[in-house]
Amino acid sequence: MKKNAEVVIVGGGIIGCATAYYLARQGVDVIVLEGSDHIGNGGSSRNGGGVRQSGRDVRELPLVMYGIKNLWPHLSDELEVDCEYHQDGNLRLGKNEKHAEILTKLANSAKSVGLDVRMIDGDEVRQINPYLSHEVTVASWCPTDGHANPLTTTLGYYKMARRLGVTFISGEAVKTLRTVKGKIRRVITDNNTYEGESVLVAAGLDSRDILTSVGIDIPMTNSLLEALVTEAEPHMFDQMLGTAEADFYGHQTKHGSFVFGGSSGLERYNKDNGTQATSSKTASCICRGIMKYFPDLAGAKIVRTWAGWMDASSDGVPSLGKVDEIPGLYVACAFNGHGFGIAPAAGEQLAKLIVTGITDVDLHELRYDRYKAKI
Amino acid sequence: MNAVNDRSRDIGPFIPAPDDEMLICRCEEITKGEIRKAVHDGMWTMTEIRRYLRTGMGLCQGQTCAKLVKGIVARELGISPAELEPATSRVPMRPIEMRIFANEAKEGEGV
Secondary structure: OOOEEEEEEEOOOHHHHHHHHHHHHOOOOEEEEOOOOOOOOOHHHHOOOEEOOOOOOOOOHHHHHHHHHHOHHHHHHHHOOOOOOEOOOEEEEEOOHHHHHHHHHHHHHHHOOOOOOEEEEHHHHHHHOOOOOOOOOEEEEEOOOEEOOHHHHHHHHHHHHHHOOOEEEEOOOEEEEEEEOOEEEEEEEOOOEEEEEEEEEOOHHHHHHHHHOOOOOOOEEEEEEEEEEEOOOOOOOOOEEEEOOOOEEEEEOOOOOEEEEEOOOOHHHOOOOOOOOOOOOHHHHHHHHHHHHOHHHHHOEEEEEEEEEEEEEOOOOOEEEEOOOOOOEEEEEOOOOOOOOOHHHHHHHHHHHHHHOOOOOOOHHHOOOOOOOOO | OOOOEEOOOOOOOOOOOOOOOOEEEOOOOEEHHHHHHHHHOOOOOHHHHHHHHOOOOOOOOOOOOHHHHHHHHHHHHOOOHHHOOOOOOOOOOOOEEHHHHOOOOOOOOOO
16 A cells, blocks of 8 residues: 655545645645545535635635636536536525624625625515525625535545545544654554655644644634435525525525525534534424525425534634645645635645645635734 | 545456446436446445435435445445445435424424
């Protein structure tokens, strides 16, 4: 089994798979180590499929805007898989004055970096999506947002990277990293030691423990998300939906099913919150939420529910880029539950950073060492 | 299981077979050939096959085809079906209408 490569990537999620693909396309020799038995088994397969810019923090907006402009439009052709990418806009919904305030603030900050997003009233919302109930009185509308299928996109990157010669090894949970003469070198699991000239840690929440072994600490914690999917329904709408309070989101897939994510507000306090399990309360609560927005869906049947961890950082945006103290070490973690849409851009730019030392998009705001105490 | 699984292990080329058009997952209309090709694309676990092709994601949630899919994947990988873990079963057991599923607590009765 291969144990040495130019680049060792820790984490076989969409970030690891995408970076491996873009590296391999430039002829770089790569090993990807996935801790679980399945490629893309964390947030990459458990998210709601949003490919959106609106609602994001301005620090990560330039990167996702770059991806939506340059990578998403031709991704299905490139990966030879149907990513089911739809660019039909995102409605971020509100029901009251407080929501209107949140949405207006988000829209204004997004506009400041050049995003086409505007505030619309309830009537205009229902012109765009006539199925939405009259509870919705305000929304932000970003026509260049959309959604895609996280499962086929993640596994598509894996398939193509593997085809280009990347070695993927699953069931290899990385425990520690080791430097040799001040440079990153060894990647150690319970079973084996791997060596690379560069190492990228893209292991979601587990990145924190792994990076601690070389003295780097990124303040993040786990946060449970739950989602559900209905049986296939007749086509209703193509937009991505979210809410002002980010407590509910979803879309209709190409297959016809509706994928909705949401929360009961009790996730942090679940009895079994050591595992990423669904609780008996959340799915029912999501259903009540859906029916308030879409009364027509009351008869749609739920076929499956699931849960996943988000890697939530203390300031809500990822840590992405080069670690100065340890030459050869790179990080990409703490995507805070909105890592899917930004993943192609993150992977492509990380590959460029590893190969050339520079990026097209300024990643300065996403530095791993930006976290400071409040006073 | 969590066993080390090197996805570069040589499993030989994909060889077309006369029964590749046979429907295996009836809910999502996935054929034997599509499942075999997915294995050669690197989908080596039941979970990956399901996420890649939608086998077992339809109305029956794999209660009809899971065993058949497992047999096909195992044969393609040259391993015993017993070495393949089934994909995770998920709530609810049967498809439930949203208006019913929403009633986990009756109003006024607490939770």
